[in-house]
Amino acid sequence: MSRDLDPPAQRLGHIGGRTFLLTVSGVAAVAGLLAVFYLVWFTEETFTRSFFFEASLATPPGDVPDLRGVSGTSFATYGTAIVESDEGLLGPRLALAAAQALYFILFIAGCAAVILICRRLWKNEPFTTMAHWVLLALGTQAGITALIAPWLETLSTHLAVTELGFPGSGSEIPGASGDGYWLATSAEFSFQDANHSLLALGVVLILLSLVLRRGRSMQLDTAGLV
Numbered sequence: 001m002s003r004d005l006d007p008p009a010q011r012l013g014h015i016g017g018r019t020f021l022l023t024v025s026g027v028a029a030v031a032g033l034l035a036v037f038y039l040v041w042f043t044e045e046t047f048t049r050s051f052f053f054e055a056s057l058a059t060p061p062g063d064v065p066d067l068r069g070v071s072g073t074s075f076a077t078y079g080t081a082i083v084e085s086d087e088g089l090l091g092p093r094l095a096l097a098a099a100q101a102l103y104f105i106l107f108i109a110g111c112a113a114v115i116l117i118c119r120r121l122w123k124n125e126p127f128t129t130m131a132h133w134v135l136l137a138l139g140t141q142a143g144i145t146a147l148i149a150p151w152l153e154t155l156s157t158h159l160a161v162t163e164l165g166f167p168g169s170g171s172e173i174p175g176a177s178g179d180g181y182w183l184a185t186s187a188e189f190s191f192q193d194a195n196h197s198l199l200a201l202g203v204v205l206i207l208l209s210l211v212l213r214r215g216r217s218m219q220l221d222t223a224g225l226v
Contacts, residue, residue: 139205
């Protein structure tokens with residue numbers, strides 16, 4: 001009896017698997033196209049609308065905001081300042097647009113990789129040289145984006161503060177209350193500001209690409225024995 005039931009069950013599983021692959025591929029294609037649209041839209045918005053940025057606010061020692069309810073051993077300090085400008089600010093806008101583009105391009109590449117992998121699974125050939133290189137490139141791109149994109153956002157803020165003439169050095173904080181406030185920004189790269197979750201994902205993708213390469217080698221060895 002089991003022999004009679006096995007073939008239909010296998011066919012149903014095969015159909016279900018292909019339906020899943022088609023669904024995932026379709027969702028990835030739609031998501032990729034939407035990402036292309038939003039990439040163009042966000043880039044256009046970056047250069048045409050008012051430029052917003054947020055920077056750390058350095059205050060004189062002992063100068064705290066007068067907030068109701070802050071008493072006893074509790075204290076409050078100013079943390080950040082939000083600035084809106086209609087100035088040209090070409091450098092800051094370029095840096096911010098590049099940071100956004102890196103994330104969108106990575107997402108679009110990820111959608112393309114999903115479609116490619118689904119195609120290889122449809123053909124029952126998951127271990128291919130192309131799949132290895134796609135995952136390797138995607139993992140490398142994720143790592144680069146995780147390191148560079150946050151720095152470009154920080155650089156954008158620093159350039160904006162500089163072009164707008166705000167005091168932008170945290171080492172020159174006013175010494176007494178009433179001396180004014182400073183925006184503390186920096187153009188230096190800092191690993192602490194990197195997108196560590198995305199960086200970890202990039203490392204995992206690179207490792208998976210190595211697994212695919214090893215699987216491809218084992219598949220070719222097995223085919224040679226048959």
